[in-house]
Amino acid sequence: MEHSLGQDSIPGFGSFDKSRVLDVRPLRRLVPVFPSPSSNSSFSTPQGAAPFVCASPAGPFPPGVSPFFPFFISSESQRPLQQNLQTPSGIPNENQPFGFSNPISNAVPINSFRNPPPPSTPNQSTGTSNGGDTTPSRRITRSRVLPQPQRGAAEEDGFSESVVDAGNTRKVGRPKGKFQSQKRTRGGQDINVALPDVDIDAIVHNVLTTYTNTLRQTDGNKESVGYVLVCYDLLRRKISQIEEMKEGIPGVSRTGRSDLRAGTLFMNKGIRTNAQKRIGTVPGVDVGDIFFFRMELCLVGLHAPTMGGIDYMGVKNSSEEEPLALSIVSSGGYEDHMQDGNELIYSGQGGNAGNDNRKDKETKDQKLERGNLALEKSLHRGNDVRVIRGIKDVSNPTGKVYVYDGLYKIHESWVDKGKSGGNVFKYRLVRLPGQPEAFTVWKSIEQWKETNTTRVGLILPDLTSGAETFPVSLVNDVDGEKGPAHFTYIPSLKYSKPVNLTEPTAGCNCTGGCLPGNSNCPCIQKNGGYLPYTANGLLVNQKSLLHECGPSCTCPPNCRNRVSQGGLKIRLEVFKTKDKGWGLRSWDPIRAGAFLCEYAGEALNVSGIGKLGDDRADDYSFDANRTCQPLGVLPGDSNETPNVPFPLLISANTAGNVARFMNHNCSPNVFWQPILRENKNESDLHVAFYAVGHIPPMTELTYDYGMIPYEKAYQRKKICLCGSIKCRSFFY
Template sequence: MSSNSNSPFPNAEPPTNLTLVTPKSEPVDENPPQFQPPAASPPPSADVYSEFNRISELFRTAFAQTEGVASALPDSHPDSRAIILVPDPQTQASDVVVPEAPGGSKKYPTRSSELVRVTDLKPNDQSYFRDLIRRARMLFDSLSVFAVSEEEKNFDPTVNNRKPRGDLKASALMRQSGLWMNRDKRVVGDIPGISIGDVFFFRMEMCVVGLHGQPQAGIDYVPAAHSSNGEPIATSVIVSGGYEDDEDAGDVLVYTGHGGQDKNLHKQVVHQKLESGNLAMERSMNYGIEVRVIRGFRYGGSASGKVYVYDGLYRIIDTWFDVGKAGFGVFKFKLVRIENQPDMGSVVMKFAESLRTRPLEVRPKGYATLDLSKKKENFPVYFYNDVDGDHSPVCFEYLVTAVFPPYVYNLGGSGGCECVDGCRYGCFCAMKNGGEIAYNSHGILLRGKPLIFECGPHCLCPPTCRNRVSQKGVRNRLEVFRSRETGWGVRSLDLIQAGSFICEYTGVVLTHEQARLFTMNGDCLVYPGRFGHRWKEWGDLSQIFSDYVCPSYPSGPPLDFAMDVSRMRNVACYMSNSSSPNVFVQHVLYDHNNVSFPHLMLFAMENIPPMRELSLDYGVADEWMGKLAICH
């Protein structure tokens, strides 16, 4: 990690106290999948809603060439749904020449053959790499969401029933822009910036950050052809239930080698051979090189039908050839998890699932109430404290939505849309948003804006309208908890997808003059105008399109009101402050048209695993505790 050439943020200063330990002479590298790059971006549109239309045109044109490549595949081909080709994993070309522009060509260089292990990271180094990974993943998620939204506009199920593949488009664009990470070194062990428990919705995202370099195969390895000693080395494996002979006990895993399986039947049909990834696993065992283990689970909320969670480092301690359940020979590898690592992400996910259904059986002590909202929210808000006897959160009246002064609703203005069958691009409310609906068909925010107009009580569209997201309330099971380190905090018992709505930040809204009086009385006030403008980061495509401009419309005046939470509040008031938050504030209007008093809606900046603390950028925090004083 000595250079920052592959960082998505080249102006950032890398830490200088990293210790890189190179293993024995056998490590090398493997070529990752090679992709057809998108075409050059067109000039901006001059339409009145130029920014949205221009970005839409950039996406459409950028993928025109790669869609032509994918269409050459027969429908029966396993990659026929791909916008970009996924090469045969056995193909190990040193580099691939792909068209860059008419009359030119572009070579993607191979990954470095140097195999390294990153050790002794200081806290500031960990923060540095964590932020790099976080921002790269946020760019990937933003690209994926926007790309799928573009395809949905012209989607006709009678002509094509294949689901859009935003993950492939996002990875191709990031590769073309040189934003794939960990390319200059092949990292053995933990990837700096990736934590145990991190969740990925797509395998291509793991390729982008360097956690697992194979878009299809379960074993990621350095091929013998590129090894300095002519032997392959395995670096990571994915366990997702694809092989019937796998035995997974968590800390101990019996992993079946690859090859010889019918992909449709998910059964062995021929004997496996000690070659490719199987040989790499045997060689990693021989040299004592640890491998990363990622587990895949079925998940209905994912476009791929699965989620992948990083579970930490394992050592291969044994291997043998055995007869599998289907009667064919398979190679088996026994992996044992290395001690003194954080809890496995897969275990935490299963623990959270049990809490959702039988919390008192799993944790008989610590719950003060199983619903802090007293059934006001769509899902119960748990309150857990096994640290001390402080149960003060139950003493406040739970407030689902902000209370605005009555005169806010008296502001005149035009009515709502007339889309009785549901809103589409071009409806009245979409025009107020600059010509777009702010969310995709799954309720994911396409990109942050200064202000978003949702359909409201004056609109004729049905409650199922895609432009009614944040007003519908909480969708996840949230929990307020007590921590010995940071005081109060909030976490979710559900997996929260990047760009999805979490909850509103509520309180009683006060004018500037009222706030001065309340401050004299010592009441707890929050000043929304001080919150960090993190909405600018969600959907920021400036690293992909050089002429991308941050949205400035719709807009409103600077917020000049305070929010009293001394007596009435909700779960959001207990979220911690962070300089690298996983939640951001998005201003939204739906029940009135006064742009000076928007709702403070909270959205996820990244995929947030169950039981991971939610955090905001408050702008101004308590000097000692790192969060608002109201949370004490």
């Protein structure tokens, strides 16, 4: 095709507007058109398949064939170009969506994914969301390869993979008839591996239909941002769980990073919030919020590029358009100076100023273009710039924790020589006063870990007296109270007498630890064929009853199915609240699905607490028979509400652990999970707590105490002070 975009080269059909200005891209970036493979074969080009299809650029197209970009024209792209709106101050109240200025799909972030969704045809299997959006039955999306080194997620997230399988309606796991349960040797064990069928697209559709009204809003809020992040990480963990079952199986390959794949699915379905680019604060995102993946920043509208460190947009200025910086990510990949909590020296993008500074590489100067030019224009324009700081994740040596540190202004810029010898643009940003502390909190915690004596209001450096792996501080910087009433610290639940099981049970024989996909493991069988935890110890989703390995199992203490055992894995602090007595919070950032602690104390029968004869019994007890809304599940998994096999009451009045200090909240950030450990013929039931979403350091940890049956409504009500928009005004 000599004139791929010439006026005479496009056959006329329908109401195609030849006068429109298209977002043109080189032919070398187009995707080849091949026929869909036969669904009855596991090969990509089955024997006897149809030959290569040659279709006109504008169609019509045979079954399974999609049009080349740019010949695909969506109804959305036929609309006039959106104009930038300006406020009287000259700073725009941006209504420009993430992505290109003339977006192919509003659900695609800038500098991330390039292929537009093909139109739905009667010959394609499509999923339809509310509002008439359609998605292709199968699509491969790849990260854009940028021509120059970028301030990107590759070095910041600790990953280098760039290929993502969007897989809109493709099933993750074993396609029907393709893989059979087969015996393999993995980790020194002979195991039977069975990959289950899981329709990931159906899960995403459930999220979309459940929260359509909330997620379709132009401006988000705390509720919509929370929904997006929690559902995204639940899906990411689910994909990780399935992908980990493929490890070590010949002929079965993993389909890519779970964070990118889950993010691509969400973006393609439009499951996001704050889709319009804007200068300044982002509705629903608070200073100090944390993120563990760059994709999360994009989904909530905080920072659009999933690879670039500088986000910017074009703004009309007099007769021409100029770029203005919206946000930056600084995480140590470049020569930034980021130790000061209120000031940041930020290096520009491009050149070879990043981590890839080999001695044999040609020295390149940075250019005053793209993000660098946007920062320079923002210096003269004086607009606010959002700053996200990437901090090393102590639980993942190659990962980062991204902290939103608030709004900054650029005060000056200059050119300096980088370590590679090339010229590097430098920008000094100063934090605006009056904002909540964020990065400075992390700096303070670093000092406390070195010497706890610097902690203001410290009463005890370790109230556990060495009973836990990590010390638990006792702090009161509110009033003069010297601590809670005396109790004995015990790290786990104690049964005064055994509770016999109705059916005998036996533990597993996994000598090296339980492995994903092992259908021979009875502990995995009881969990529905899955290991309930990911490789890094995150609970995939809340379950009605979780089965962990126990004393009857031969697996070692570090088995992946013993996460809730062995005590605390994060640094916690008991502190005095302003109006709710003593509370609990963490020094460490907590990931969604992470184990916090179990509820320790004495296991009692149904009438046990009533016999204690102490008014404080209700304040330090846990009733596993109460009902509460499931929090750690994706929409549609309504059957995963906690269901204990027998009435369990726990008293922590005289003996307990840190869990006794967790306060109630009607919109909690923690949920509880009943866990049954294999212990011969005895019922070894425990209650463990996990994070609903990501929790920043020094944030109070709370859970929903639950509702009691109507016949027990005579119990004393307590006024709720949680302050949630969903507050029930009282709890028991």
